[in-house]
Amino acid sequence: MKRIERSTHYLKGSPSSCVRPLGVSCFVNPREHYMKKTYVKPEVRSRSIRPGDIEAGARFAQKRSVPRYPFAAPAVILEPLTQTELSCRTSDISLGGCFVESVDRFPTNTIIRIRIERDGEIFKSWCRVAHVQKGIGTGIAFLEHPAEARLTIQSWVAERSEIFDNSSR
Secondary structure: OOOOOOOOOEOOOOOHHHOOEOOOOOOOOHHHHHOOOOOOOOOOOOOOOOOOOOOOHHHHOOOOOOOOEEEEEEEEEEEOOOOEEEEEEEEEEOOOEEEEEOOOOOOOOOEEEEEEEEOOEEEEEEEEEEEEEOOOEEEEEEEEOOHHHHHHHHHHHHHHHHHHHHHOO
């Protein structure tokens, strides 16, 4: 038989808790061997906020891709999966969406249908719930609508823009 001599060389690749000379057995916990180190978040160094500085989000809060105008009209919202139908009222409108008052039942990104009626004209569209303000209402983004519905919304927005854009001059 070959005699195993103790060596001062250490095993490579084994956990630090089990570093022993060759020839001496030890138990290696497999979980310990594959355990990851805990993540330590690096310290972020940035300039401190001084009085008078404008918060980054505040500079762009009112920069919209399309302007909104006050617009009161009855509306009906239908959630197609649960067949929930709610009557409500719009408070403002734009080419990209509207805000409906007193509806805060649907979570953000829910797909719904809206029907807005004013002066005998009807606008129907698929929409997405853009944001919800609890107790106040819901912001709705228009997704798809036919050309005739697009003309309806454009005429309503043009009418409101004439009133409100000319009054500010």
